[in-house]
Amino acid sequence: MSKKIHVTTSINGEETEYLCEPYDTMLDVLRNQLNLTGSKEVCSSGDCGACSVTLNDRLVCSCLMLAAEAEGQEIRTIEGMTENGNFHVLQQKFLEHAALQCGICTPGMLVAAKALLDKNPSPTETEIRFWLAGNLCRCTGYDKIVRAVQAASEEIKESA
Amino acid sequence: MNEMSNKWIGKNTIRPDGAEKVTGRAEYAADTTMPGMLWGKILRSPYPHATIKSIDTKKAESLPGVHAVATHDDSVDFPLDTPVILGIQDMRWMARNVLAKEKVLFHGHPIAAVAAKTEEIAQKACELIEVDYEVHDWAIEINDAIKDDAPILHDFIKFDGKPSNIAGTLEHKKGDIDKGFEEADVIIEKDFETAAVHQGYLENHACLVSVAPDDKTVIWSSSQGQFMVRAMTSFITGIPQSNIRAIPAEIGGGFGGKTIVYLEPVAAILSKKSGRPVKMMMTREEVMRASGPTSASKSTVKIGATKDGKIIAAKGVFYLQAGAFPGSPIRGAAGCCLAPYDIPNAHTLGYDVVSNRSKVAAYRAPGAPIGAYAVECVLDEIAESLNICPLEFRLKNAAKEGTKAVHGPTYPKMGYVETLEAALKNPHYKLPLKKCQGRGVASGFWFNAGGESCAQVNITEDGNVAVTTGHPDIGGSRASIANITAELLGIDINRVSVTIGDTASIGFSNLTGGSRVLFASALVVTESTKQVIDILKDRAAKIWNIDKEAIDWENGVAKPAGDNAGKFKPLTLAEIADQATPTGGPIGAGHQVNTVGAEGGFATHICDVEVDVELGIARILKYTAIQDVGKAIHPAYVEGQLQGGVVQGIGWALNEEYIYNDKGKLDNPGFLDYRIPVCSDLPMIDTVIVEVPNPKHPQGVRGVGEVPIVPPLAAIANAIYNAVGKRFYSLPMSPPKVLEGLEQK
Incomplete structure (x- = not known):
């Protein structure tokens, strides 16, 4: 029997402990142990971005990260995106701009878009398109997603 | 409340399922668990074509942690000589596709398949199953499958009296094709090929199935039809439909690919054998x-026109690869390709070809893009040879109300001409272009569909509204249903909830597919809501002790129809709901019907590309999709359908393809090598919504979702020709192919 690894980490600001196999990915633990199923498993190879989370504010694919690597780090997922029970401005703009259809890419897309705006509150359309190039969407053609991110950027600038 | 505040049809309301989706709370197929759940995995063939001589599962069964192993012997046997038809599927093939026989x-x-304590153990057990194969030669490409000495997949399929991989044909004829070509001044005939492309829905197939010892079965899965899941699982397992409750999880994209089952019957068999719920x-x-x-596909299209630009004859022959079992969408290719045009003499013919690839599934306007690609490219060449603007050429030949289509029907009022006129006057069509840039246009058609639908509209005890329908919502149909219900009742949109019921809570509703959902849902929701309004008037009549006929329903209240009816303070929905019990009980109504009157949809697209002649990359610079949608109930989600369909078409045209190696194995089974369009590949996708209401629908709705994937293949091919002077007759027009073509030029 393999021995499981004990991990203490922070997930969405809360101290969290779990036991994982050495080969478990962060996504496995989020989904199957911690019930944080907002991060989606699609490609398991870092090609689609549906499992996007932040690791110490850096955007990563949780399918490419081992769960054991979270020890002592800070992970943020889609479940931590609302603020005091209110939508984050990006969530609000995705709803208003019809920027989602089936919604399976939406959590990863929002996590990625937030990581962009946290770093660069005024991205150009080209910057948005290249930043989100690692997040696949098959429903929308990306048009309304880009517009929602632009609208969120405008609102963040106005309230700043 | 003023009148205008309750007009919701045509408003971009927030979708009812939006909050759950932006917070990660929406539950898709893989997001649920059950107590005592096992994990199932599937053993798959390492060969493209082989006879199964024996399967030995003993070693797998004895691996610690394994609870059940299933093979085809555990499913219902469907003899090869007796068709068992469900919709457009045959259960003989479905059962054998789910578990090979x-x-x-x-x-x-x-x-x-194996069910075990963990996914890892199930996977390990699959590797312990011993299968004895007799390996055969195989055929992957259409030309290999239809040549004289081709390996035959199914001995019982005969064509021209001989065993064949041609499983069927379909044709449409109109006029006298030979005479038509004799009268033509210009005739162009070309051959075309398209590669197999995947729907590319991001959500992988998944399910969780529990079969209790008394066969009571719960299926949690994502699909384009919970009733399809129930029926197919019932057929393949033998469990009666009344014992199966299929719950529709949120679906992470389908595009036609989730109109059949893969895992649910297998998980049901494993659950029955193990006595535990099984997740796959x-x-x-x-x-x-x-x-x-x-x-x-491969196809040949020949079109003849007179020198004044009238199409006088058209012939199309289409071979579509079906994969392992019969059933390619030849109807879409042969039926849709000439539908936008008024052509006196025409003949289209489709061949359904089986080969050693996975069984094809529906993909957005199944078959239609393949047919339109060939026809719309040849039309472009004819327009060029006659020196006519390609849009004017289409306008001159456009089908309109009263035209007898090549595929059969005589059209009612419809808006193809309007899409062409909108394209001609769109500023995009006049924008200047630079070197290596080109503009292409193309049109497209999809039949659209009706079929079985059910709805239930209930008034809650506090006077709000709960609507239940039976079609999984992928693109935003719940938002449109809420718009219609709120407008008919004259109330605020936030007082209406819309839920997709499971198979035990709403009546049989056919698949989400064919662009039928909003057309059909709107019909049954409208009828149910009208019945509810009738009940509400009846209750107000009882409260006031007057005749029901003396009551009007307006802006969410019951009020006396006129002075003669008496003087009463209007009753709100909430006030009537509060009196529901003494006036007769719960208020609600349902409607169930086989919907008819779905009329076709037409689109015209304009596309600008720039070709990098050194790298062979064709980049989309600007794209405008113009479509007659009948009536846009929720314009933003109509635009979303158009934009999404266009971008899938862009992927089909430029990059996507199934690539097989010399062992008959797919070489690019992932998003790294099967490249769907990403955000940085694309510009904004402009849309023009044309509204020529469907005369057979209460709100004028036509199907929307399929049509936008039909024109892009040809629009892009025509644009590339106009950019570099070279026509490409084979998709995808990927960089290596474009480079090679430019070098040959």
């Missing part, structure tokens, strides 16, 4: 190898 017919074909999830690689895609 006599033969494996493609690399990745399921052979057996495909990997992306399994999705690519063994689900979907749509057909590869």
Whole structure:
């Protein structure tokens, strides 16, 4: 029997402990142990971005990260995106701009878009398109997603 | 409340399922668990074509942690000579696609399945199953499958009296084709090829199934039809439909690919054998190898026109690859390709060709893009040879109300001409272009569909509204249903909830597919809501003790129809709901019907590309999709359908293809090598919504979702020609192919 690894980490600001196999990915633990199923498993190879989370504010694919690597780090997922029970401005703009259809890419897309705006509150359309190039969407053609991110950027600038 | 505040049809309301989706709370197929749940995995064929001589599962069964192993012997046997038809599917093929019986017919074909304590143990047990194969030659490409000495997949399929891989044909004829070509001043005939492409829905197939000892079965899965899941699982397992409750999880994209089952019957068999709930999830690689895609094709299209630009004859022959079992979408190719035009003499013919690839599944306007690609490219060449603007040429030949279509029907009022006129006057069509840039146009058609639908509209005890329908919502249909219900009742949109019921809570509703959902849902929701309004008037009549006929329903209240009816303070929905019990009980109504009157949809697209002649990359610079949608109930989600369909078409045209190696194995079963369009590949996709209401629908709705994937293949091919002076007759027009073509030029 393999021995499981004990991990203490922070997930969405809360101290969290779990036991994982050495080969478990962060996504496995989020989904199957911690019930944080907002991060989606699609490609398991870092090609689609549906499992996007932040690791110490850096955007990563949780399918490419081992769960054991979270020890002592800070992970943020889609479940931590609302603020005091209110939508984050990006969530609000995705709803208003019809920027989602089936919604399976939406959590990863929002996590990625937030990581962009946290770093660069005024991205150009080209910057948005290249930043989100690692997040696949098959429903929308990306048009309304880009517009929602632009609208969120405008609102963040106005309230700043 | 003023009148205008309750007009919701045509408003971009927030979708009812939006909050759950932006917070990660929406539950998709893979997001649920059950107590005592096991994990199932599938053993798949390592060969593209082989007879299964024996399967030995003993070693797998004795692995600690394994609870059940299933093979085809555990499912219902469907003899090969007796069709068992469900919709457009045949359960003989479906059962054998889910678990192979006599033969494996493609690399990745399921052979057996294991349920175990963990996914890892289930996977290990699959590797312990011993299968004895007799390996056969195989045929992947259409030309290999239809040549004289081709390996035959199914001995019982005969064509021209001989065993064949041609499983069927379909044709449409009009006028006298030979005479038509004799009268033509210009005739152009070309051959075309398209590669197999996958629907590319991001959510992998997954399910969770519990079969209790008394056979009471719960299926949690994502699909384009919970009733389809129930019926197919019932057929393949033998469990009666009344014992199966199929719950529709949120669906992470389908595009036609989730109109059939892959895992649910297998999980049901494993659950029955193990006595535990079983969860199964495909990997992306399994999705690519063994689900979907749509057909590869080869076709020949010949069109003749008079020198004044009238199309006088058209012939199209289309071979569509079906994969392992019969059933390619030849109807879409042969039926839609000439539908936008008024052509006196025409003949289209489709061949359904089986080969050693995964069984094809529907993909957005199944078959239609393949047909339109060939026809719309040839039309472009004819317009060029006659020196006519390609849009004017189409306008001159456009089908309109009263035109007898090549595929049969005589059209009612419809808006193809309006899409062409909108394209001609769109500023995009006049924008200047630079070197290596080109503009292309193309049109497209899809039949659209009606079929069985149910709705239930209930007034809650506090006077709000709960609507239940039976079609999984992928693109935003719940938002449109809320718009219609709120407008008919004259109330605020936030007082209406819309839920997709499971198979035990709403009546049989056919698949989400064919662009039928909003057309059909709107019909049954409208009828149910009208019945509810009638009940509300009846209750107000009882409260006031006057005749029901003396009551009007306006802006969410019951009020006396006129002075003669008496003087009463209007009753709100909430006030009537509060009096529901003493006036007769709960208020609600349902409607169930086989909806008819779905009329076709037409689109015209304009596309600008720039070709990098050194790298062979064709980049989309600007794209405008113009479509007659009948009536846009929720314009933003109509635009979303157009934009999404266009971008899938862009992927089909420029990059996507199934690539097989010399072992008959798919070489690119993942998103790295099967490249769907990403955000940085694209510009904004402009849309023009044309509204020529469907005369057979209460709100004028036509189907929307399929049509936008039909024109892009040809629009892009025509644009590339106009950019570099070279026509490409084979998709995808990927960089290596474009470079090679430019070098030959």
